[in-house]
Amino acid sequence: MANTTATKEEASGKVLQYERCIHCGEELDSSNVIESNGKLFCCTGCRTVYELLNTLGLDNYYKIRESLNISKTAAPQDASGEDYGYLNSESFRDLYTTEANPLRMNFYVEGIECAACLWLIEKIPDLVPEIETLSLNMSNNTAAVKFTSAEKFSSFPEMAGKLGYKAHPIKTDEDVTKLKKRENRRSLIRLSVAAVCAGNIMLLSVAIYSGARGVFEEHFTLLNLILTLPVMTYCSLPFYKSVLGSLRVGRATVDIPIVFVILAGSLISVYNFFTGSPEVYFDSVTMFVFLLLVSRYFLKTVQGRLSGREPLGKNLFSSNRVLVRDDVAKQFFFQPVESLEAGQKIKLSMGDRFPADGRLLSLDAEINLSVLTGENIPQTVLRGESVYAGSLLDSNEAVLEVTGTGSSTRIGRILEEVENNYRSRISLSSSSDKYATIFTLAVGIIAFASFFTVYSFYGTSQAFERTIAFILISCPCAFVFILPLSLGLFLKSASDNGILIKDPRIFDKLPGIKNIFFDKTGTLTNGVYRILSWDTDKLPAEDLAAVLAIERVSEHPVARAVVAYLSGEELELPEVSGFRHVYSKGVEGRAGGHLYSLTAEKDERPPNEINEIIASRIVIRKDGEWLSEILLGDSLKVDAKFVSDELKNRGYKLFIISGDKETNVRQVAEKLQIPSGGIFWEETPERKSRIVREHGRSMMIGDGLNDAGALSSSDVGVAIQGSVGESMKVSDAYILNNDLFTILDLIDHGRVIHETVRRNTAFSITYNVVAGAFALAGFINPLAAAVLMPLSSVLLIVSSIYGQHKLRLKKREART
């Protein structure tokens, strides 16, 4: 952890000694420190959680964290405003529980990072009497919670919210999870059977090779035969199935030569055993199957673990319920979002996400369209105008008539297109599949041709012997088990570095990338709209208190920034009256006998701080007189400059593609020295996706749903933390930490794995040509096969691990 800090400091070009927030370990800078009882916090969220943990006697959390050497965790998720009461109503109960377990609900918990979180979450049953048992699975961040009564399902997410975690109920498709689990157990058992058989066969074969003859040889070989039977039947079953499947659709897969090797090797050995010939390959065949099963199991578990970490389901409509007007009862009732229909009237309150497209029925509303534009500044919508699903309501209350739900909403259509995009891309076969197909064909043709050649010179038995030896020896090691192994290692080491890779085949594409596209808000910048400068010292306390009191009423991002900025001050708040939104400008309200207004005004001044991007200037007026002004904006991530320079040094062409206004995008481009030809502003999600596609050989790095199209149409899409579920779904890689630095890691990883695979392929082609030639010439007997096959595998494994090792060395170098 200390290392990351060092690089960050380098990146910002200045060395600073940071104080850390006592709860989340975030580095503190002077503008956002909150002090309470001599302890420093980065935000009120952290303070609340810290105090709560102390009052509940759960401060062991910090000790555990310390003992694990973890200095930094995620800031608490802001779940305080959530009302989970709806979970207790019947319609939701039916949705999230099953008949078999009416008292159990599963939750996806956001913010789980280490064992200290595990400890804390599993303490919840002690704190909440309604919760009977709770079990957290850290590999996919889900908690299975058993409640004492069906009316108390809200108690878990509420408590978790207080502790700083956000919990979403998840629908558990029990059949699917059970099926997956059973499949996993089955392959494990298959693997163990193969291990036992292959191991024992090896022992017996060594005895035969070292000279056991006569009755021993005969019995040992018989034993080998018996031990091979389960391997060639039970253990190899998945290969047979896959070959049958691929034959049905008429496609060659790597499994065809595998099955060929297994069947040819074992059947010819059985035949030779009964005819008394010494040419038996039981050891080679079983070892082959065992190695194959190991490498596949490894890849599958690594992949399964990664996919399990994605937030499940439609995060976008995470509130799950909506107030719907019942025209008969003339009242609003909660209804699950899934059953919403066009024509219904729904009521939303501040901070809600629109679950559907609709027409506004109330007078006006402030709406945050960030889901479509990526920008956080709300727009005003008037009665009768359309609103889109996914946007956030930023004013008090809105009633609308639903015009479209689910996939017929604008966002739904975008998502559908994005998913189609992604699916069509994924089905393109990667180069490894291509190699495998070519290889399969080549082996088949050569085997066939050589069989007849040898046959014409030496007769049937020799032809059989040599062809079998050839097929066995030219076992497609590099493709069938070294590839999954290297990919598994790649995925694992990437995930250790905070990169989740969903489609391991991006290693094919990473080295070819020329253009890198960045989204602006949330990717290059922190995406937090906050106060950059405000001379509060010059303001009388009563005015400050009045401003705070007025802004507390509003939920506008500006207001939230002001409230957060002033949260450290101790102010006596006056009563506010006559609060109203001034159309598209700001707010005003009466407090302490004066009329205060806060309105946005144009500002073209260049920002002075290196990382700051000024988005707006708010002028505060008291009874119409200028009182003070606030500069609001976003700031670049500390490592943005360093990463962009490094990428440029490596010869990549950088682009910024944003839904934000021109001035803001230009400010960022200037700071990162990206030429004006490489920036795009006010782009819709649809256009973003087209631009990325037109450039080709592109990598897109984005964070929001508005980037989802671009992520899926780029060659390599990288989503970074904070992404909406959908954009993660269509990206190839997902960066867990918020550091842009990790992109460099990803590129390094891609290059190393590409090299490793190429080296392995080259090696195995050479090996196959040489050993294959020997086999056809008749020099390969069972002993040679037993030695050569594992030897080539070991060499390839060493080569793969060497690649990883090099990567680690490189990383260490980069750090120092």
Added chain:
Amino acid sequence: MNIIFLTLGVSIGIALIFLAAFIWAAGKGQYDDLETPGHRMLLEDDYDTDTKTDTNNDNTKEDSDK
């Protein structure tokens, strides 16, 4: 030399016993979640223990019943 066949039988028998044990453990779901129990074990030792944690995941129980 019959002793060799005896030891051979014994060794394969032992192998089968371990295989059976492994299959039983896999069937019980002991390999379903390899991450959490490791952390949990460390915590239970050092920090106060008697939580109502259901260490044997409910899912597992149902499966093994069937």
